[in-house]
Amino acid sequence: MEENNRRDFLKKATAATAVAATTIGAPAIVRAEKTYNWKMVTTWPPHFPLLGEAADKLAEMIGVMSGGRLNIQVYGGGELVPPLQAFDAVSQGMVQMGHGAAYYWAGKAPATQFFAAVPFGLNAQGMNAWLYTGGGMELWDEVYGKFNLKPLPAGNTGVQMGGWFNREIKSIADFKGLKMRIPGLGGKVLAKAGGTAVLSPGGELYTNLERGVIDATEWVGPYNDYKMGFYKVAKYYYYPGWHEPGTVLESFVNKDAYAALPKDLQEIIVAATMASNMWMLCESETKNNIYLDKMVKEEGVILKKFPADVIEQLRKYSVEVLEEIVAKDPMSKKVYESFSQFQKQQQAWSKISERAYYELFD
Numbered sequence: 001m002e003e004n005n006r007r008d009f010l011k012k013a014t015a016a017t018a019v020a021a022t023t024i025g026a027p028a029i030v031r032a033e034k035t036y037n038w039k040m041v042t043t044w045p046p047h048f049p050l051l052g053e054a055a056d057k058l059a060e061m062i063g064v065m066s067g068g069r070l071n072i073q074v075y076g077g078g079e080l081v082p083p084l085q086a087f088d089a090v091s092q093g094m095v096q097m098g099h100g101a102a103y104y105w106a107g108k109a110p111a112t113q114f115f116a117a118v119p120f121g122l123n124a125q126g127m128n129a130w131l132y133t134g135g136g137m138e139l140w141d142e143v144y145g146k147f148n149l150k151p152l153p154a155g156n157t158g159v160q161m162g163g164w165f166n167r168e169i170k171s172i173a174d175f176k177g178l179k180m181r182i183p184g185l186g187g188k189v190l191a192k193a194g195g196t197a198v199l200s201p202g203g204e205l206y207t208n209l210e211r212g213v214i215d216a217t218e219w220v221g222p223y224n225d226y227k228m229g230f231y232k233v234a235k236y237y238y239y240p241g242w243h244e245p246g247t248v249l250e251s252f253v254n255k256d257a258y259a260a261l262p263k264d265l266q267e268i269i270v271a272a273t274m275a276s277n278m279w280m281l282c283e284s285e286t287k288n289n290i291y292l293d294k295m296v297k298e299e300g301v302i303l304k305k306f307p308a309d310v311i312e313q314l315r316k317y318s319v320e321v322l323e324e325i326v327a328k329d330p331m332s333k334k335v336y337e338s339f340s341q342f343q344k345q346q347q348a349w350s351k352i353s354e355r356a357y358y359e360l361f362d
């Protein structure tokens with residue numbers, strides 16, 4: 001075939017295929033091109049730094065990766081349903097997808113808490129390894145499956161800060177009578193130390209701290225905490241975040257909605273949440289020290305480490321809290337056995353890998 005004829009032939013052939021595609025080949029192609037419009041409800045205020053942003057980015061990424069076949073409209077907490085009703089809204093199929101943190105759902109099933117943060121538990125590297133390749137994901141599927149939900153890790157904050165306090169913590173007795181916003185298992189540990197754990201949405205924390213409704217709050221890390229402005233209403237900034245050593249943010253999908261998607265769109269959701277998980281951890285790692293420096297040097301924040309004996313006491317209370325949950329709930333027992341077994345392995349390996357390496361710079 002001469003070059004001109006060849007081009008002509010190809011052009012005709014392409015045109016013929018296009019015609020066939022819209023007529024004879026229609027059923028298969030129409031199914032592949034079907035567009036899905038989903039709603040995602042979140043536990044965060046709309047476009048909230050890092051956390052809400054992660055939900056926005058996840059939806060955007062899924063839209064781009066699917067070539068516009070899966071469009072997700074994101075709703076901040078309160079825009080469609082109140083923040084702490086996101087779980088029910090997705091479980092009941094009112095919307096298809098949600099974004100939050102698993103410890104918010106302890107009232108639904110105590111075992112959910114192990115998939116967000118465990119006091120003195122796994123750090124980010126450990127949580128990711130346990131979930132993705134250490135058997136954690138299968139257990140999370142089992143726990144959320146009962147609510148017709150498919151969970152997906154969708155972010156990680158890294159080791160958090162211990163929190164903002166208006167009085168110094170010199171001994172464990174200083175927790176007595178302390179009203180602190182601290183969610184999840186950490187809150188139960190605080191209660192053992194004589195404090196009162198308050199669970200209020202992020203949007204109300206600044207005002208509550210300013211007005212003395214609470215005496216202390218933990219939030220995330222220096223980058224997020226700076227954005228919340230806590231340095232203006234609390235004096236002491238404590239570390240380390242013993243209660244949240246590598247908090248996992250989650251996305252969850254209604255199982256029926258997920259099952260109705262073609263395989264490639266299902267895989268796009270899995271891959272995009274994994275990318276989002278990586279993005280959040282990197283964003284935290286990049287920005288935390290920059291903002292910590294800013295607060296200490298420019299805003300006069302007093303940075304304090306929890307005294308060693310306070311940490312030891314909190315660790316004892318944490319063990320008690322975990323033992324109590326495990327004794328009452330068989331699913332929590334099953335999850336905690338896997339979790340603690342994995343943590344033993346991680347600690348052994350980290351002694352001669354990450355920890356040994358960090359010690360080179362001590």
Ligand code: CA
Pocket residue numbers: 160218219220244
């Ligand atoms: Ca926190």
